[in-house]
Amino acid sequence: xxxxxxxxxxxxxxxxxxxxxxxxxxxxxxxxxxxxxxxxxxxxxxxxxxxxxxxxxxxxxxxxxxxxxxxxxxxxxxxxxxxxxxxxxxxxxxxxxxxxxxxxxxxxxxxxxxxxxxxxxxxxxxxxxxxxxx
Numbered sequence: 001x002x003x004x005x006x007x008x009x010x011x012x013x014x015x016x017x018x019x020x021x022x023x024x025x026x027x028x029x030x031x032x033x034x035x036x037x038x039x040x041x042x043x044x045x046x047x048x049x050x051x052x053x054x055x056x057x058x059x060x061x062x063x064x065x066x067x068x069x070x071x072x073x074x075x076x077x078x079x080x081x082x083x084x085x086x087x088x089x090x091x092x093x094x095x096x097x098x099x100x101x102x103x104x105x106x107x108x109x110x111x112x113x114x115x116x117x118x119x120x121x122x123x124x125x126x127x128x129x130x131x132x133x134x
Contacts, residue, residue: 025111030070034080034118037106038068041098043090045126048083077116080107085124096120 038047047067067083080103086095100118107115 025113027070027072030080030107031068033106033110034070034082034103035066035068037102038082038084038099041095041102043087043095044099045085045087048085048123078113079117079119080115081119081121083121083123085126086122088125088127092122096122
């Protein structure tokens with residue numbers, strides 16, 4: 001079987017601080033930060049996960065990185081892909097732009113890492129369901 005090679009994001013030393021060593025941030029950490037930031041945007045209904053995250057949520061585990069994929073290329077550029085659904089009635093371009101802005105800001109605030117690109121993939125529109133009042 002092929003081994004999965006996970007690349008870590010190298011966090012820069014804050015300006016004016018002495019460099020004591022190298023700080024590496026795992027891609028899973030970036031994905032969790034982006035996932036939490038995405039769910040806080042008004043108009044986002046849910047993020048799209050896979051079978052494993054669906055099973056984990058059925059057993060009560062909260063999967064914060066669901067629907068988020070962070071990759072780093074050979075040049076150290078970070079790209080984040082977010083797969084989510086939008087609530088009916090919200091402007092898709094406005095929600096997508098807000099997701100991009102919130103993710104970039106959250107990652108920079110928590111890790112001092114600049115993201116090269118944040119790609120938002122709208123996979124569905126969530127309609128409100130009417131509950132039967134009896």
